Amino acid sequence: MPTLDLIRHCSAVDQEPDALLTEDGHAQSLLLHDFFSELTIDRIISSDYTRAVTSVTPLADAHHLSIEREPLLRERILSHEPLEDWLTPFRQSFSIFGQTNKPSRDETAFLTSLQKTSKWHQARHVSRPKPPSA
Numbered sequence: 001m002p003t004l005d006l007i008r009h010c011s012a013v014d015q016e017p018d019a020l021l022t023e024d025g026h027a028q029s030l031l032l033h034d035f036f037s038e039l040t041i042d043r044i045i046s047s048d049y050t051r052a053v054t055s056v057t058p059l060a061d062a063h064h065l066s067i068e069r070e071p072l073l074r075e076r077i078l079s080h081e082p083l084e085d086w087l088t089p090f091r092q093s094f095s096i097f098g099q100t101n102k103p104s105r106d107e108t109a110f111l112t113s114l115q116k117t118s119k120w121h122q123a124r125h126v127s128r129p130k131p132p133s134a
Helices: 023-035 050-062 087-092 105-117
Strands: 044-046 067-069
Touching (some): 023 050, 044 050
Parallel strands (some): 044 067
16 A cells, blocks of 8 residues: 655755755755665655755655655745744644635645545654764
8 A cells, every 4th residue: 555755844044935955954855865765656746845845856866756846735824924833823824713724626636636646544754854963
């Protein structure tokens, strides 16, 4: 049965769409490559943000796969100013008056595409790898 692995982007210099990875972020992307090196990977889908694509590029190259860029995977903008309590607006971004937002047509099409490729209940959680000590 196929497995879906969700990976957050590696460390980046900031949160702008064109933000580059930090030195630690590049090391983390190589650790992702190593972590997944023995697995069969059929598809890599990434946000179209530079930091997300760069995070999975070594993995895609090693498996001879193209990276499918999907704008629906972009992160949500909670505020244009730093937030001390970011969790509350994050939770609110998924609901209106206590009811979960319904996905748009684009989101539904994207989720259907993923479901054809994978079984959601098999997803694994992998915490962010730490870069090697300098």
